[in-house]
Amino acid sequence: MNRDDFIESNLGLVHACAARFKGKGIEYDDLYSAGCVGLVKAVDNFDKERGLCFSTYAVPVILGEIRRLFRDGGTVKVSRSLKELSMKVNRTVKEFRDKQGYEPTLGQISELMGIDPQQIAEAINAGTQPLSLTCEDENGERQLDIPVLPPEERLTEIMALRQIIGELNETDKQLITLRFFKNKTQTEAGKILNMSQVQVSRREKKILEKMRSKLL
Numbered sequence: 539m540n541r542d543d544f545i546e547s548n549l550g551l552v553h554a555c556a557a558r559f560k561g562k563g564i565e566y567d568d569l570y571s572a573g574c575v576g577l578v579k580a581v582d583n584f585d586k587e588r589g590l591c592f593s594t595y596a597v598p599v600i601l602g603e604i605r606r607l608f609r610d611g612g613t614v615k616v617s618r619s620l621k622e623l624s625m626k627v628n629r630t631v632k633e634f635r636d637k638q639g640y641e642p643t644l645g646q647i648s649e650l651m652g653i654d655p656q657q658i659a660e661a662i663n664a665g666t667q668p669l670s671l672t673c674e675d676e677n678g679e680r681q682l683d684i685p686v687l688p689p690e691e692r693l694t695e696i697m698a699l700r701q702i703i704g705e706l707n708e709t710d711k712q713l714i715t716l717r718f719f720k721n722k723t724q725t726e727a728g729k730i731l732n733m734s735q736v737q738v739s740r741r742e743k744k745i746l747e748k749m750r751s752k753l754l
Contacts, residue, residue: 542645542655545581551593552577555600562608569604574659576603594700626651627658702749710745717742 539547552573559569580596588595630650634642648655703711709731716727717738724738731738 541581542648545577545655546643546645548577548581548592548596549574551596552600555597555604558601559604559608564607568607571659572603572607573600576600579603623653623657706745710741713738713742714745714749 552570555576556566556569556573560566576599577596580592580599583599584592584595627647630647631642634646634650642650645655647658651658703714706714713727713731716722716730717724722730724742725735727733728735728738733741
């Protein structure tokens with residue numbers, strides 16, 4: 539699989555990562571665009587020799603780019619050149635669809651136009667009309683959720699959680715494993731770890747607070 543196809547095959551990770559931040563003040567399209575930048579960086583810097591699964595490496599990089607968007611105040615400027623490229627991409631997509639009868643992939647658009655897939659993705663997002671997060675019904679306004687594939691969202695959470703657990707010391711890692719993966723009570727976990735139920739409770743609380751701060 540070449541680089542462009544590999545990027546395209548992992549776009550689901552971007553959607554799943556962006557979904558974690560929906561409803562927090564930044565448009566979903568902007569979250570997705572930032573996530574795409576992170577995905578490309580992850581692909582270009584991934585070292586197979588480290589023995590990591592690509593998704594395990596990519597998720598923190600994607601999340602990092604999305605968090606940077608929040609640190610920068612959520613400002614996303616669309617240049618005139620990008621808007622023009624967006625119109626060209628739309629024409630190419632329409633011509634392909636009319637001729638072939640189906641939507642082209644990111645890689646196919648890139649090949650037809652001779653432009654990097656990342657630029658294509660940015661152009662598509664730049665030309666996407668913002669989706670309102672509210673709509674009117676008979677009772678007034680109500681909130682809308684942006685649909686995201688549940689398996690992808692679950693995969694992202696698992697990848698991020700696995701990385702955070704891996705950073706814990708052995709005792710804390712064992713405590714979390716006993717409590718939340720083996721369904722042991724605090725008393726049962728305490729007997730295995732030579733700790734009292736109170737000690738387990740206090741330690742568990744500190745660990746969860748630490749993990750929560752890294753996940754948010």
